[in-house]
Structures are given as C-alpha cells and as structure tokens.
Amino acid sequence: MEFEHYGYVVAEIDKTAKEFEFFGYKKGEKLYDEKLQVEICYLINSNGGKIELIHQLNPDSLEQKLLKINGVSPYHICFKTSDIFSDYKKLISEGYSALFEPVEVKALGGKKICYFHKAEIGYIELVEK
Numbered sequence: 183m184e185f186e187h188y189g190y191v192v193a194e195i196d197k198t199a200k201e202f203e204f205f206g207y208k209k210g211e212k213l214y215d216e217k218l219q220v221e222i223c224y225l226i227n228s229n230g231g232k233i234e235l236i237h238q239l240n241p242d243s244l245e246q247k248l249l250k251i252n253g254v255s256p257y258h259i260c261f262k263t264s265d266i267f268s269d270y271k272k273l274i275s276e277g278y279s280a281l282f283e284p285v286e287v288k289a290l291g292g293k294k295i296c297y298f299h300k301a302e303i304g305y306i307e308l309v310e311k
Contacts, residue, residue: 209223259303282297284308
C-alpha cells in the first residue's frame with residue numbers, strides 16, 4: 183500500500199478549495215457519485231501532495247455527523263492498493279473495523295474503495311490503483 187491522499191470533510195468544496203490556494207494547491211474537477219451521494223474534489227500542489235475534499239449530501243452520513251461536531255476538518259488517510267480484497271482482509275485481521283466492503287465508485291472511473299476505523303489511528307480509506 184502507498185499513501186494516496188488526506189481526506190477533508192467540507193460544507194462547501196469551492197470555499198475550502200479557495201482557502202487551500204494560499205498553500206499552493208490547485209483545484210481539480212468536482213466529481214459526483216450518485217450511489218454514495220457525495221461530491222469530491224482533489225486539490226494538488228506542485229510537490230504532488232493531494233487532498234480530497236468530500237461534501238457528503240446524505241444528512242445521516244458519518245461525514246455530516248463529523249462536520250456538525252468538528253466543522254471542516256481532516257478525517258481520513260487514504261492508501262492505494264493493487265489488491266483491495268486482499269488488503270481488506272489483512273486490515274480486518276489486524277483489528278480494523280470495516281465500515282463497508284469494497285464498492286465501485288463511478289466518479290473514480292469504477293475504482294473500488296472501502297473504509298476502516300481503528301481507535302489508535304482513526305479512519306483509513308483504501309482505493310484501487
């Protein structure tokens with residue numbers, strides 16, 4: 183697994199993206215996934231650093247609950263993997279709680295993702311390479 187990005191939960195993608203411009207990040211295209219009810223946008227800087235802005239539209243989602251508690255904030259670290267199913271099983275065997283099994287995300291070109299939580303590290307996302 184390799185580091186992919188940090189994920190931020192946001193209320194408005196454009197407003198948060200504008201703030202990150204000061205730190206040298208450029209906003210990419212806004213993507214929407216109907217199945218997951220989420221808007222996402224990647225910010226990239228000249229060093230290749232990547233931040234994912236997530237605007238969850240489902241009012242009952244984890245992201246909306248975190249947004250109400252903490253406001254705009256980072257909430258996960260994402261790692262890319264060449265074998266999401268194998269790494270899914272490895273994380274479960276290491277005591278991570280899966281939020282859901284790998285699911286295809288049309289907004290990401292059909293790549294699969296999944297999320298985990300462990301008290302000692304927080305939320306982790308896996309995404310297919």
